[in-house]
Amino acid sequence: MLQADLDFVGFFGVQLTGTYNWIIPIQSWSGPGAWNLYAGVGAGAGYGWGWWYGYGYYGNSYGIGHGWGGNGFIGVAGIFGAEYNFKFPLQVFADWRPLIGPRFHRGGGVDYFYPGLYASAFSIGARYRFGGK
Numbered sequence: 001m002l003q004a005d006l007d008f009v010g011f012f013g014v015q016l017t018g019t020y021n022w023i024i025p026i027q028s029w030s031g032p033g034a035w036n037l038y039a040g041v042g043a044g045a046g047y048g049w050g051w052w053y054g055y056g057y058y059g060n061s062y063g064i065g066h067g068w069g070g071n072g073f074i075g076v077a078g079i080f081g082a083e084y085n086f087k088f089p090l091q092v093f094a095d096w097r098p099l100i101g102p103r104f105h106r107g108g109g110v111d112y113f114y115p116g117l118y119a120s121a122f123s124i125g126a127r128y129r130f131g132g133k
Contacts, residue, residue, distance in 0.1 A: 001020075001021045001023060001038070001040075002018070002019075002020055002021075003018070003019050003020075003021055003040065003042075003079065004016070004017070004018045005017045005018075005019075005097065007046075007097075007123070009046060009048060009115055009116075009119045012048055012049060012115075012119075013046055013047055013048030013049060013115075013119075014046055014047060015044055015045065015046030015047075015073070015099060015116075016044060016045060016046060017042060017043070017044035017077040017097065017099060018042045018043060018044070018077070019040040019041060019042030019077055019078070019079045019097075020040050020041065020042060021038045021039065021040030021079060022038065022039055022040060023036050023037075023038045024036060024037040024038065024039075032086075032087060033084055033085050033086050033087055034084070034085045035082065035083070035084055035085075036082070036083050036085065037081070037082050038079070038080075038081050038082075038083065038095075039078075039079065039080050039081075040078065040079045041076065041077070041078055041079075042076075042077045042078075042079075043074075043075070043076060043077055044074070044075055044076075044077040044099045044101075044116075045072070045073065045074045045075075046072070046073055046099075047071070047072050047073075048070075048071045048072075048073065048103070048115070049070065070105065070106030070107075071103050071104060071105045071106060072103070072104050073099070073101060073102065073103040073104065073113040073116065074101050074102065075099045075100045075101020075102070075113060075116060076099070076100050076101060077097060077098070077099045077100075078097065078098050078100075079095055079096070079097045080095060080096050081093055081094060081095025081096065082094055082095070085129060089128055089129040089130070090126060090127075090128065090129065091126065091127050091128075091129050092124075092125070092126050093123075093124065093125060093126075093127065094122075094123070094124045095122075095123055096121050096122055096123075097121050097122075097123065098116055098117050098121050099113065099116035099117075099121070100113070100116055100117070101113055101116065
């Protein structure tokens with residue numbers, strides 16, 4: 001399945017990710033509906049306006065930097081989750097969506113985008129299932 005997400009990054013940014021997911025049915029479930037596991041890979045990008053802190057390349061040397069907002073980020077996105085499919089076209093899910101890559105600061109510094117592993121990475125929700133049983 002193809003999945004596109006627009007997420008808030010811990011109330012200090014926004015990111016857009018797209019992944020291609022492989023679905024693994026859980027065959028041992030005998031109740032109503034169906035359980036699936038899924039995992040996928042893709043890409044993402046975003047912009048943060050909150051406080052940042054990190055070790056990276058700033059100006060012409062490596063060091064520790066910090067400051068307020070104005071940083072963009074890009075990276076490889078992953079997704080790992082579980083979903084329950086009701087008999088009608090509704091799914092509930094829980095997943096982890098890490099985004100791993102560099103963060104580019106307004107002042108010219110570059111470091112690792114640490115919040116991509118935790119700030120917007122955990123999610124629970126419900127979604128409408130198009131075209132399926």
